[in-house]
Amino acid sequence: MVAAGKTVEDLFAHAAEGLACALLDTQDSEGGRVLGKHVELTSPLVEDLFVDWLNELKYLFFSEKFLFRSARSLTVKDGKLTADVEGLIMTDAEAAGAREIKAATYHDVRIRRDGEYYTVEIIFDI
Amino acid sequence: MTETGLHKIDDWRWEIPISFKHGMRVPGRIYAREDFLSQIAHDKCEEQVANVAFLPGIVKYSLAMPDIHWGYGFPIGGVAATDVESGGVISPGGIGFDTNCGVRLLRSSLEAKDVVPRMKDLVKTLYHDVPCGVGVGGNIKVGAGELKEILRKGSRWAVSKGYGSAEDIEHTENNGCMQDADPSLVSDRAVRRGLDQSGTLGSGNHFLEVQAVEKIFDEAAAACFGLREGQVTVMIHSGSRGLGYQICEDYLKVMRGCPEKYGFSIPDRQLVAAPVRSDEGERYVRAMFAAANYAWANRQCLMHLTRLAFEKVFRAGSKALGLDLVYDIAHNIAKLENHTVDGKEKLLCVHRKGATRAFPKGHPELPDGYRPVGQPVIIPGDMGRCSYVLVGTDLAMRETFGSVCHGAGRLMSRTEAVKRGRGVDIAGELVKKGIVVMATGRETLAEEAPHAYKDINEVVSVVSHAGLARPVARMRPLGVIKG
Numbered sequence: 001m002v003a004a005g006k007t008v009e010d011l012f013a014h015a016a017e018g019l020a021c022a023l024l025d026t027q028d029s030e031g032g033r034v035l036g037k038h039v040e041l042t043s044p045l046v047e048d049l050f051v052d053w054l055n056e057l058k059y060l061f062f063s064e065k066f067l068f069r070s071a072r073s074l075t076v077k078d079g080k081l082t083a084d085v086e087g088l089i090m091t092d093a094e095a096a097g098a099r100e101i102k103a104a105t106y107h108d109v110r111i112r113r114d115g116e117y118y119t120v121e122i123i124f125d126i
Numbered sequence: 127m128t129e130t131g132l133h134k135i136d137d138w139r140w141e142i143p144i145s146f147k148h149g150m151r152v153p154g155r156i157y158a159r160e161d162f163l164s165q166i167a168h169d170k171c172e173e174q175v176a177n178v179a180f181l182p183g184i185v186k187y188s189l190a191m192p193d194i195h196w197g198y199g200f201p202i203g204g205v206a207a208t209d210v211e212s213g214g215v216i217s218p219g220g221i222g223f224d225t226n227c228g229v230r231l232l233r234s235s236l237e238a239k240d241v242v243p244r245m246k247d248l249v250k251t252l253y254h255d256v257p258c259g260v261g262v263g264g265n266i267k268v269g270a271g272e273l274k275e276i277l278r279k280g281s282r283w284a285v286s287k288g289y290g291s292a293e294d295i296e297h298t299e300n301n302g303c304m305q306d307a308d309p310s311l312v313s314d315r316a317v318r319r320g321l322d323q324s325g326t327l328g329s330g331n332h333f334l335e336v337q338a339v340e341k342i343f344d345e346a347a348a349a350c351f352g353l354r355e356g357q358v359t360v361m362i363h364s365g366s367r368g369l370g371y372q373i374c375e376d377y378l379k380v381m382r383g384c385p386e387k388y389g390f391s392i393p394d395r396q397l398v399a400a401p402v403r404s405d406e407g408e409r410y411v412r413a414m415f416a417a418a419n420y421a422w423a424n425r426q427c428l429m430h431l432t433r434l435a436f437e438k439v440f441r442a443g444s445k446a447l448g449l450d451l452v453y454d455i456a457h458n459i460a461k462l463e464n465h466t467v468d469g470k471e472k473l474l475c476v477h478r479k480g481a482t483r484a485f486p487k488g489h490p491e492l493p494d495g496y497r498p499v500g501q502p503v504i505i506p507g508d509m510g511r512c513s514y515v516l517v518g519t520d521l522a523m524r525e526t527f528g529s530v531c532h533g534a535g536r537l538m539s540r541t542e543a544v545k546r547g548r549g550v551d552i553a554g555e556l557v558k559k560g561i562v563v564m565a566t567g568r569e570t571l572a573e574e575a576p577h578a579y580k581d582i583n584e585v586v587s588v589v590s591h592a593g594l595a596r597p598v599a600r601m602r603p604l605g606v607i608k609g
Contacts, residue, residue: 102223106395
């Protein structure tokens, strides 16, 4: 998956949206409910924070059926990520239609500045 | 030398010289036919084989089997052994997220001609009774305390609960239990993901397949394994599910700083590693073994559910149906094994990522009954062609640390397979070949369609001609369920 954003935070948020789309075609839930969660991660390398962020969201989906929808007050600074994320708790039947993503990998992950955009290519093990 | 820098040794062996990339500690060796090389180059697999050769303590070669295809860090089909007592490392990327993904094969006393007329009913029953699909929980639910027993005991836990017999354990690699597993080194997150997934198939390339033995190549070995032409067999492919993925992810994180801490460099961060004899290395080994035990218990439970489904359809007990385990192998794992290197016996950490252990006759780790012929090596093909049982050889011990291929190997990514499969009625095509298929996952059939894989016959011919294993039996699919 390739993601881009005008800021590093946008890049992280857009990649999270991409992950949600990769997990499920339908981003709505018939019987699901909206839930908020606070996420905090630390790592000196921004690429590692990026992999951790996606793996955190993937974990929330496979353990709690929490599908990422949006992030508020997302900051990535000085080796720390904080975010208040909003997601949908999917029903068992909806979650059963998901694509199995084992993990976001570290393979050749590089966050680059390309003109006015930050870009990254991330490979999921599926 | 080829355009991509491979040196031809013979028709089945290609070498990547140490000069291919600065930092390689040993050469690479790929087992392949010449016409496989364009796909290998397309996937940049030789680059990945070369990258593995950077690992500290690696001995002899960074190896790749003929089913090689692009992976993360290691290629799929990669084998690498490191010298444990000389700073050799263990790399979670050399095992993969699905620790102890593997295959087991059951034989039966049923004849294909008698089962084919009831195949729809059988596949439907298996599909209903064997949980499959993404994140689908099973009927075998345990608490955290019981789960730790699974992580400690592997197949023995399942048998102690009545899901099988002592003979099943005897016919499982390592008797279905890595003794040094330590559940206390498994995270709460991993435990949580494992609570309801025992006895679940999963999705992706995992499957349960009813087969017919089509051809016997080695009568003596086949008789030893209880296989004969026309017989119905069942193959089960699954692994350690979400628990295993989580353990791998946890320890990749633990090891991120290890190259700097222990003073080595790697060309791909998915290859992070730690010396086996280090705190990080020892913790990972014990946690990874716990995941391996979970996978063995999982396949044991899946086999139990399979036996029950057969009993339901054929209205006879599984003993009467002769549903005995031929063997269970792991094809994503690292183990500490003794091998001879330059005339000296050494303790090696043998990584097999998409590769199968293939020990020869006489090896002490084989069950008594199989020791006269060697280890059954179970090689699944794609769902439209066939699968094989091979047997290990002495040459494999000398050249590949007793390892061979693990399957057909992908020819294209899942995305590409779906694109090419648009408009094709894959289930209908399989029905025309006499194969009944039921799948639950989104696009699973397209992703796993036969055209997405190399021809297993060609892959097996390479390991056979190279002398790494001998074909014993070929099975063709009759019915398949997929997650």
